[in-house]
Amino acid sequence: MPPYVKISVGRQSLGDGESESTMSNYLPFTRPTIDEQTIESVAEVLRSGWITTGPKVEQFEQGLCDYLGGERRVRAFLHATGALEEALVMAGIQPGDEVIVPAMTFAATANVVVRLGAKPVLVDVDLKSRSLLLDQTAAVLTSRTRAIMPVHLNGLAVDLDGVYALAKQHRLRVVEDAAQAIGTLYKGRKLGSFGDIVVFSFHANKNLTTIEGGAVSVASAEEAQMLEILRFHGITKFADGTMDVTRAASKHNMTDVAAAVGLGQLKHLDEFNRKRRQLAHRYFELLGDEQLGVVPARGDEGHSWHMFTLLPHYNGGCPDRKTLRERMHQRGIGLGIHYQALNQFTLYRNMGYAEGRFPNAERIGRETVTLPLFPAMVMSDVERVCEALAACLKN
Template identity: 35%
Template sequence: MIPVNQPLLDGNEKKYLLECIDTGWISSEGPFVKQFEDGFAARVRRRHGVAVCNGTAALDAAIEALGIGPGDEVILPTFTIISCIIQIVRAGATPVLVDSDPATWNMDTDQIEAKISSRTKAIMVVHTYGLPVDMDPVLDIARRYGLRVIEDAAEMHGQTYKGRPCGSFGDVSTFSFYPNKHVTTGEGGMVLVDDDSLADDCRSLRNLCFQPHKRFVHERLGWNLRMTNMQAALGLAQLERLDEFVARKRHIGARYSAGLADLPSARLPLAGTHYADNIYWVFGLVIDEEKGMDAEDVMKRLASEGVGTRPFFCPMHQQPVLRRMGLFENDRHPVAELMYRQGFYLPSGMALSDGDIDRTIEAVWKVLG
C-alpha cells in the first residue's frame, strides 16, 4: 500500500533528540522550544511565535486571546477541518459560514461582506490544500469594518501570497506540525503574532495562566498546551529543510499534474493564480458527477490497487455534532457540498518516491480513465 503520508526524518532530527535525552531537557522548559519559536517566527516574518501542543490548540488560544465570546460572530469557510470551529462554539460565539471558490477550493471571498452584521468580530481565513486565500479583499473588508483576522496557515509552510509569507497576515496566525505537514513535530502547533500583549496572553493561556509571582493563584482559566523540548527539537531540524521540502512538494504536484493532465473525469488542483503558485500540500481530485461515482467509490477502488487516499473535508454545515446544536439548519453551500461528495486526495507525503507517484497515476487511470 502506498501511504497517504510519510514524513522525511533523515536530517538532524536524531541528533537533536539525542541532545534532549543526554541533557535531560525533555519537557517544555528545554532550550529547543525557544529556538524553534524564534526560527519559525523569523521565517514567517513575525515578531512572536508561541509553540503549543497541536494546531487545534493554536486556534483555541488565538480565539481566546482575541476575546471572542458570547454575542460575537466569526465568519469562516464551511469547507475546513472542525478544529477551526470548536473554540468559536465553546466560547459561546456564533460561526457564520461561507462557501468555497470552485477553482482554488478556498473560501469565496466575494461572499464575506454580505455575511457581516453588527455582531461580527472576526474573519477566519483557512488556506486550503495548496493555494492561499486571496488575502487583499479579506484585509480590505477587515479594515473597513474594524474586524480581526485569524489566519489558519496550518497547511501553508513555506507558501507565500504575492511574495509575503502565509502566516504573516492575521492579527493572529496559526500553524500545525502534524506529521503530514511540511514541518512536523509529531504533534504540535504555533501561534504567531506581532502584538506584544497578544503574545503574552497566548503564552499565559498555554501554561494554565500561572502568574509570575503567585504561581498557583489563578485569575483566569487557561490550558496546558505546552510543546515539549523533544517536539521542538524535531521541528527545528525540519525547519532547516523547509525550502527543500517545498521544492519536493512542488515536484510531486508537477509529476501528478503531468501524468493526469488528460484524465477526462476529474478536476485537478489549480497550478497557480495571479498571487501564488500551488504548493501542493496534498494533491486532490474532484470527480465529475457524470462519471457515476463519488469519492468514496473511487477511494475504495484505489485501495484495492494498493493506493492510500483521504477524503476531502466534510463541510461544517453538514457536521452532525453541529447540526444537533441547532446550527446551520438552513445553510446550503453547494460548492463545498460537491467537493466533499466528489473530492479526495492522493498520496502526497514528503517521502513519496517518483515510482510511487507513477504507480498511483497508473491506478487512477485504471479506475477513472
C-alpha cells in the first residue's frame, strides 16, 4: 500500500487551463496527495450532520496557528481571493487609494484591489526570483499609496526586510500574498508567523490543500475579530443567541469538510515541502547550467518550491511555447503557464499599463513554463522531464 493515495485531478481546472491526458503515465505539472486517513476524516464529517463551518474549522485554525508558532491569530476563509479582499477592507483600503502590486502574479492579487474601487499600481519583478522590485516600488509611491502587496511567488520569500522598511517609512499596510508559500521560511522564520497581514491559499494545487480554501494571519485579536465579521455577513453573535449586523459584508466561511482535508494535509506539510525541495535540487542539477533555459532563483533551504518555472531557450528547432507544450504533452508531460503578466490582460491594459512597461514580467508572461513538481513524484520523473525538454527544444 503506498503511503499516499494519488487523487487524479482528471479534467478539473487547475486555474491555468491544464487538463490531464488519459495516458496512464501522464505527468501533470501538479497533483494533490491525499492520504486514506484524510479521506476517512472527510467521510466522518459528512456523516456527523455538521458539514459547514464548525469544530473542524476551529481545529484547523488552531492547527495553523500552532504551525506558525502560536503567536498569531489565524482565520480560515473559503478561498484566498476572498481572504485577500477582506484583508484589504480590514486594512482600510478605500476607493481611490493606491495599492502596489507586482505585475507578475496570479490575477486575483490585483483584481481584489480593483473590486474595492482602489487602484493597483503595478511594478516590475526580478526575472529570476519573480519578486517585486523594491526600487520601482519606492519610485511609484504617492500620497495616495496605502498598502504594498508583496507576492511570494512559487514559494520563494520576497525580501521582506526591504518591504517592511519601506512600509514603515511611509506608514503603509503590508498585505503579503503568501498564497503559494505555506511553510516557506524567510531568514529562518515561517511566513505568517510575523508581519502585518499574511494570506495563504489552499486551492487544489497548493502545497497544502483544502480543495478550495484560504487563511489570514494577523497579530491582534481585534483584527482577527474584524476578519470574522467580514467573512460572515457582517454578523456579531451574542451569548443570548441574538446577533447584530454592522456592515453589508460578504460570505467567505470555510466548510468543515474542507477543514478536515486541511487537517490531514497539515500533518504532512513539512514532509511534502522537503520532498519538493529535493525534487527542485534535482532540477537544478540537471538544468543548472542553463543550456535549456533560464532557471529560477534557488533561494535557500526555506524555499517551499510551490512551482519550478523555466524560461526555455526557444530556437529554430522549437520556436515557441505553444510548440514546446504540445510536444511535451505528446510525450506525456504537462507544462503549466504561471503566469501571464497583468498588463497582458485586457483589464489592466485598459487601465493604461501599456505593453513594454514591465519588461521582465512581460518576458516571463510570454515564455515561462512550469515543470512538474509535486510530492508524489520520484527523481526519475525529474530526469524524464529534463530529457524530454532537451529533445523537444531540439526539434
